[in-house]
Amino acid sequence: MNLKSNLxxxxxxxxxxLTIANLCVAIMVYFSANSVQSTDYGDSSNRLVMDHxxxxxxQVWQQKNCIACHSLYGLGGHLGPDLTQVIKRKGAAFTQAxxxxxxxxxxxxxxxxxxxxxxxxxxxxxxxxxxxxxxxxPEHAYGKYSTDLSSSE
Amino acid sequence: MSNSxxxxxxxxxxxxxxxxxxxxxxxFIVATLxxxxxxxxxxxxxxxxxxxxxxxxxxxxxxxxxxAVIAGxxxxxxxxxxLQTGKLLQQLQWIGFMIFxxxxxxxxxxxxxxxxxxxxxxxxxxxxxxxxLFILLWQLFSSQxxxxxxxxxxxxxxxxxxxxxxxxxxxxxLSQLTQLLNGELFSNYITDLSIQWHGIDxxxxxxxxxxxxxxxxxxxxxxxPLRKPVLFIIAGFSLLFTFGHHHYIxxxxxxxxxxxxxxxxxxxxxxxxxxxxxKKMNPDNFTHGYTFPIWKAIELWTIVSIVSxxxxxxxxxxxxxxxxxxxxxxxxxxxxxxNFMIILLGGLTVAINPSAINSKNIERGVKLVNFSLIGxxxxxxxxxxxxxxxxINHDYEYFQPFREWILLFFPVLGLVLLCGxxxxxxxxxxxxxxxxxxxxxxxxxxxx
Numbered sequence: 001m002n003l004k005s006n007l008x009x010x011x012x013x014x015x016x017x018l019t020i021a022n023l024c025v026a027i028m029v030y031f032s033a034n035s036v037q038s039t040d041y042g043d044s045s046n047r048l049v050m051d052h053x054x055x056x057x058x059q060v061w062q063q064k065n066c067i068a069c070h071s072l073y074g075l076g077g078h079l080g081p082d083l084t085q086v087i088k089r090k091g092a093a094f095t096q097a098x099x100x101x102x103x104x105x106x107x108x109x110x111x112x113x114x115x116x117x118x119x120x121x122x123x124x125x126x127x128x129x130x131x132x133x134x135x136x137x138p139e140h141a142y143g144k145y146s147t148d149l150s151s152s153e
Numbered sequence: 154m155s156n157s158x159x160x161x162x163x164x165x166x167x168x169x170x171x172x173x174x175x176x177x178x179x180x181f182i183v184a185t186l187x188x189x190x191x192x193x194x195x196x197x198x199x200x201x202x203x204x205x206x207x208x209x210x211x212x213x214x215x216x217x218x219x220x221a222v223i224a225g226x227x228x229x230x231x232x233x234x235x236l237q238t239g240k241l242l243q244q245l246q247w248i249g250f251m252i253f254x255x256x257x258x259x260x261x262x263x264x265x266x267x268x269x270x271x272x273x274x275x276x277x278x279x280x281x282x283x284x285x286l287f288i289l290l291w292q293l294f295s296s297q298x299x300x301x302x303x304x305x306x307x308x309x310x311x312x313x314x315x316x317x318x319x320x321x322x323x324x325x326x327l328s329q330l331t332q333l334l335n336g337e338l339f340s341n342y343i344t345d346l347s348i349q350w351h352g353i354d355x356x357x358x359x360x361x362x363x364x365x366x367x368x369x370x371x372x373x374x375x376x377x378p379l380r381k382p383v384l385f386i387i388a389g390f391s392l393l394f395t396f397g398h399h400h401y402i403x404x405x406x407x408x409x410x411x412x413x414x415x416x417x418x419x420x421x422x423x424x425x426x427x428x429x430x431x432k433k434m435n436p437d438n439f440t441h442g443y444t445f446p447i448w449k450a451i452e453l454w455t456i457v458s459i460v461s462x463x464x465x466x467x468x469x470x471x472x473x474x475x476x477x478x479x480x481x482x483x484x485x486x487x488x489x490x491x492n493f494m495i496i497l498l499g500g501l502t503v504a505i506n507p508s509a510i511n512s513k514n515i516e517r518g519v520k521l522v523n524f525s526l527i528g529x530x531x532x533x534x535x536x537x538x539x540x541x542x543x544x545i546n547h548d549y550e551y552f553q554p555f556r557e558w559i560l561l562f563f564p565v566l567g568l569v570l571l572c573g574x575x576x577x578x579x580x581x582x583x584x585x586x587x588x589x590x591x592x593x594x595x596x597x598x599x600x601x
Contacts, residue, residue: 011305012297015313018389022317022355025393026324029351032406033344048342048404055340059333065266065273068211073346073402074476076270079195079207082476105198107206129342132402133476133544141468142401142410 047129050122057122060115069106073132080106087127092120169243171585173228174500177221178578178585180254181493184217185574192567196560212266212273213258218488219271220254222360223282223318225496227289229367230311232503234296242288249285253278271353272325276333279326286319300370306380307369314363317392321356325349347397347405354396361487362392364495368451371495371502384422391416398466402475410468417466420459427456442512446519447498454490454526458483473545479537482530490526493574494519500581504588514580521573528566535559 050058061067069080076082086095096116102108111119191210227250257274260266266273293300293315300308328348331338339345397405397413431452436445461483465474474480501510536559 011301011309011312014309014385014389015316018313018392019316019320021389021393022320026348026351026355029347029396029409030344032409033347034341050340050342055332055335058345062269062329063267065208065212065268067270068208068266068273071476073400075346075400077207077211078476078478078481079198079211107208125342130404134472136545137469137472142407142471 050125053118053121054125055122057118057120057125060111060119061122064109064111064119072126073130082133083123083126084130084132085127087120087124092124095123096120169247170228170231170503171589172247173224173231174496174503175582175585176254177225177228177496178500178582180217180221180224181496182575182578184214184221185571187214187217189564189567189571192564196557196563206264208266209261209264212268213261215271216257216261216266216273220257222364222488222492222496223286224250225492225499226315226360226363226367228503229364229371229496229499230289230293230315232499233300233311233367233370234292242292246285246288246292249281249288252281253285256281268329269325269349271356272322272329276326276330279322283319283322283326286315286322290315290319304369304373307366310366310369311363312366314359314361314366317355317359317362319359321352321354321359324355325352328352343403343405346400346403347409350399351396354399358392358395360492364492367499368495371498372448387419387422391419395420395466398471401468401471414466414468417463421463424456424459424463427452427459431456443501443510443515444498446512446516447494447501450519450523451491451494451498453523454486454494457530458487458491461486473541474537475541477537477540478533479541482533482537486526486530489522489570489574493522497577497581501584504584510580510584515577518573518577518580521569521576525566525570525573528562529570532559532562532566536563 066083067076069077071077071082072084074082090098098106099109099111099116099119187210191207191214194207194210227246253274256278260275260278261273267275272279293312297308297312300311325348328339328345332345339348394409394412394416397409398417401410401413431449434445434449434452436442439445439448461479464470465480465483501515504510536556539556539559
């Protein structure tokens with residue numbers, strides 16, 4: 001009976017321990033991601049903070065489900081190209097026109113002026129946040145290139 | 154509890170378990186069908202632009218896959234627990250889950266899918282799912298005593314897995330909610346990305362862990378290695394920190410990348426154990442013939458999943474495979490080869506008389522699924538690796554036409570996979586109906 005009770009308590013303790021640990025990791029991730037990058041990546045932190053328009057643009061990106069076909073930093077759908085640096089590759093005006101009119105594989109998007117404006121702001125923010133995809137293997141094992149704009153030059 | 158109460162409860166378990174397995178089997182079929190249509194769209198995009206819209210196909214595919222897995226897991230848990238929470242909670246849980254399914258499906262089909270990768274539904278539609286999961290947790294922990302006596306390690310896996318599913322969902326949806334309310338909490342892009350992937354990883358780690366626990370119960374096994382504190386700590390560490398490898402490429406803090414790398418590599422510890430189990434598998438050790446091919450497939454795809462997960466977590470290799478179809482087939486192989494198979498096993502085990510199941514039929518279906526998954530691994534790896542290598546050496550758009558012919562095999566193999574899943578799900582769903590119609594109170598808490 002005592003053994004059974006110990007086992008039960010040990011099981012409950014383990015479940016509780018890992019659940020609390022997982023919550024602590026989430027909190028740690030939040031604060032560390034917010035603060036540590038400025039020391040690890042020089043002055044990159046300013047480039048990684050979205051302004052109001054970019055945040056609104058991120059909401060449009062989610063509401064229009066752009067992730068179904070496109071990726072950002074390689075995360076998302078693979079039907080269309082990665083759009084992390086579409087502004088650099090195609091320019092804001094071309095991107096804006098393409099979103100509205102559609103094209104070869106892409107259906108036209110029903111966006112009003114304000115939505116389009118903030119979406120372009122978001123894509124411009126991403127464009128300046130780093131480099132993706134890379135054109136050569138970086139020295140940094142994990143790909144520190146993502147905030148090193150010079151590596152794409 | 155009187156004998157008649159116990160009998161009523163058994164009927165409740167039976168009906169509840171069966172309807173979740175029916176839902177799981179049906180949604181698996183629809184999700185695979187939509188996945189097949191998406192593969193046609195990927196292989197021949199210029200021919201089928203307006204007929205199949207990826208804005209609907211992709212979110213519907215991931216949404217229904219999630220519904221199928223959660224429904225299967227719920228059915229499995231209902232089958233394992235001795236019902237202690239009564240009919241009302243059963244009904245409320247079902248209603249909550251169905252609201253989530255119906256509202257989510259309608260919004261996606263009507264072209265209004267919103268949200269993030271894998272969670273393509275409105276934040277508000279998570280409320281009925283959270284409610285339903287909360288009742289599941291309540292039911293599970295109400296049965297803790299009996300389940301712990303049967304296998305403390307299996308209960309540890311199921312209980313913790315379900316809590317992780319709950320936590321991962323809440324975490325992910327709270328961060329989205331904050332963002333929708335124009336909060337500044339996630340204005341840093343990397344914080345936003347890190348929390349998003351921590352939530353997703355917690356959610357899927359929970360699903361995998363809970364299903365493994367369910368499988369341990371079905372096999373009537375006690376995964377004793379987990380009893381050792383050192384191995385428990387290693388398993389826990391892996392569960393907590395692997396999330397970072399999803400976005401090595403982002404400037405998340407380096408120590409999170411190091412932890413993610415170590416946690417991912419530690420998964421190799423279980424590799425040899427699975428290889429040994431696979432090599433020693435003998436059909437004579439199983440009470441029912443139909444379970445052997447399923448278990449063999451589960452072990453095979455677990456090995457493939459571990460090896461590919463570890464290899465992809467090596468930073469230099471991750472640079473090549475990240476953002477390619479190689480990651481897609483890794484996730485697909487785990488979801489179908491392991492999770493789907495465990496649910497199938499649970500669905501078949503619920504039968505009144507498992508010995509009546511035609512083992513040849515099951516073996517045939519498993520062979521179809523295995524064949525298509527092996528083909529998809531080769532096909533999508535070739536496509537993914539080509540993209541990864543050429544991405545580094547050439548302009549991004551230069552090599553797109555080069556890969557197009559490789560992807561022509563994608564829908565062909567997808568069709569074979571659809572046939573396999575359709576075949577197996579039909580056996581499972583049909584069995585649920587037959588068992589419900591015949592005599593549900595004869596249901597026994599059997600093992601395989």
